[in-house]
Each structure stands twice: as structure tokens, then as C-alpha cells.
Amino acid sequence: MSFQAYIDNIKTKTGKTPADFKKMAEEKDFIIDGKLNPKIKATEVTNWLKEEFGLGHGHTMAIYATFKEKTE
Template sequence: MSFQAYLDTIEKKTGKTPADLRAMGAEKGWTQGGTLAAGIRPMAIVEALKTDLGLGHGHAMAVVALLKGQKKEGDA
């Protein structure tokens, strides 16, 4: 599955676009300067996404990669 396919599935399930997810990350203090903020543990984000958005582990990890700046829209 491509990274874009993960993002498409997340949007279908939650209604949140990648821009929405980045905004959510900034709002919650998870990100700063296009990557994770100092002291933020990726697994804490994963657990919050599972609880708040009902995402599975793989899809939550895709959001973490997006928030870290490791992946972006359109990536394979």
C-alpha cells in the first residue's frame, strides 16, 4: 500500500486531510517547525490517534510519519 493510499483511507474514515492532521498535530503541541516537538514520543501520538480518531496502528504510524516530515502527500 502506498503512503498516499494510507492518507486516502484516513481521510475517508475520519474526514481529516493531511493539512487537517498537521494542524491537529500543531494544536496538540505534537509538532514544531515541521517535525515532532522535543520530548514528544511517537507512540503517545499513535495511542491518541487510535483513541480519538479510531485509527489502527498502521494508519496512526502513517500520521506520525507525516507529522515528522518523513513522508508527504503523493509518496509511494
């Protein structure tokens, strides 16, 4: 599955875009000043997305990649 397919599936399932998730992550201090908080582990982010939005591991990692600005 392509990266864009993951993002499209996430939007279909949750109604949210990567920008929406980034805004919520900022509220949780996962992202500070537009950058991923170095004190936050990937597992904390993926667990949040799995628990709150019912996303699978691959989908949560795609969102995490957008937080790290690695979308290729």
C-alpha cells in the first residue's frame, strides 16, 4: 500500500487529515513549535492513535511519519 493510500484510508475512517492529527498532537505536547517533541517515543503516539481512533499499526506509523515530515 502506498503512503498516500494509508493517508486516504485514515481520512475515510476518521474524517481527519494529517494536519488535524498534528493539531491534536500539539495539544498533547507531542509536537512543540512544529517539531516532534524529542521526549516522546513513537509508541506513545501510535498507542494514542490506536486507542482514540481505532487505527492499525501501519496507519498510526503513517501519521507518525507526517509528524516527522517523512512522507515519501
